[in-house]
Structures are given as C-alpha cells and as structure tokens.
Amino acid sequence: MTPAEVKALWYRHAVAENARLLEDLVATLTEDCVYEVVPWGLAYRGKDEARRFYRELWTALPDVRLTLHRHVVDEHCLVEESVVFGTHQGAWHGLAPTGRRIEFPLVIFFPVRDGLFSGERLYFDGADLLRQLGAPTDLVLRGRP
Numbered sequence: 001m002t003p004a005e006v007k008a009l010w011y012r013h014a015v016a017e018n019a020r021l022l023e024d025l026v027a028t029l030t031e032d033c034v035y036e037v038v039p040w041g042l043a044y045r046g047k048d049e050a051r052r053f054y055r056e057l058w059t060a061l062p063d064v065r066l067t068l069h070r071h072v073v074d075e076h077c078l079v080e081e082s083v084v085f086g087t088h089q090g091a092w093h094g095l096a097p098t099g100r101r102i103e104f105p106l107v108i109f110f111p112v113r114d115g116l117f118s119g120e121r122l123y124f125d126g127a128d129l130l131r132q133l134g135a136p137t138d139l140v141l142r143g144r145p
Contacts, residue, residue, distance in 0.1 A: 003073045006112055010071075010078045013110075013117065018065070022054055034119035039126030040093070050119075060092030066106070078110045084124075088133055095135055102132045 001009070009028055016024035026047050035044040035053045044053045057064060064086035071080045084106050088098045109121040130136065 001075055001112055001115055003075055005115075006075065006078050007071075007073050009112070009115075009117065010073070010080075010110060017054070020058060022051060025054065026050060028117055030113055030116045030118045033117065036119065036121045038121055038123050042093075056092060059090040060088060060097070061086030061102070062089055063087050075112070077112055080108045080110070082106050082108070092133075095133055098134050100133055102129060104129050104132065 013025060013028040016022075016028070029047060029050055032046060033050055035050055036042070044050055064084065066082040066084050069081045069083065071078060073079075082105070083103060085103050086101070088095075088100050088102060090097050104124050107123040109123070111118045111121075
C-alpha cells in the first residue's frame with residue numbers, strides 16, 4: 001500500500017471507532033489481527049477478540065475519546081500519538097467502575113498487511129493509568145482479557 005492508502009485506511013478505522021460502528025471498524029482488520037496492550041501484557045487475537053476489546057473499552061469508558069497530536073505513516077505502518085480522555089463507568093480488566101476521569105498519552109502502532117491493519121500495539125504508562133483509576137500501581141493485569 002502507498003502511504004496515502006494506509007492513511008485512508010486509518011481514517012476509515014478512526015471514523016468507525018469514534019462512531020462506535022464496530023463492524024465497520026473490524027472491516028479494517030485482518031482475520032488474524034492482534035491487539036496488544038503492551039504495558040499490561042494483554043493480547044487480543046483475531047477479529048472476535050478485537051470486537052471484545054472494543055466492547056470492553058466502550059463499556060468501561062463510554063465517553064472515551066482520543067485527541068490526535070501527530071502521526072507518521074509509510075507503506076508498512078502508521079504510528080499515532082494521542083491523548084486519551086474518558087470516565088471509568090464500567091468494569092474494566094477486573095477493576096470495578098470508579099467514576100474517575102482519566103487522561104493519558106498514548107502511542108499506537110498500526111502494522112499493515114494485505115491492505116488491512118494486522119492489529120494495534122498500544123503503548124502508555126500503565127502505572128499512571130492505574131493510579132488515575134485508584135488501583136494499586138503494582139496490580140498485575142496480565143492474562144485477564
């Protein structure tokens with residue numbers, strides 16, 4: 001894919017995510033996509049688990065939104081730097097809803113294969129997010145998806 005095609009795919013993905021159009025979003029992914037939440041060691045494999053990732057996110061943070069700061073694109077991937085905002089209103093990775101507002105910087109790596117995203121790798125300060133949620137910062141979430 002050309003960088004322009006990768007950017008157009010990313011735009012389709014982002015529009016679907018912001019509108020909560022799950023099937024339109026999943027249509028931008030390969031069958032064997034992998035969503036990795038790097039700081040917590042979590043991995044969601046395949047389209048069904050990607051759907052679960054988004055359902056859990058949208059339930060836990062129903063008002064979640066990302067503010068884009070910048071992105072870099074080439075024919076193999078797109079990297080996005082954003083800030084995430086939301087209110088913890090539903091259970092998330094075993095954490096009961098706290099009603100707390102969160103705000104944290106996030107970097108997402110979108111690898112491209114066969115004209116689609118083969119997943120996302122999310123990088124953020126996991127301890128800071130746990131602190132904002134009022135959870136112990138040494139809480140281990142690995143293997144909880």
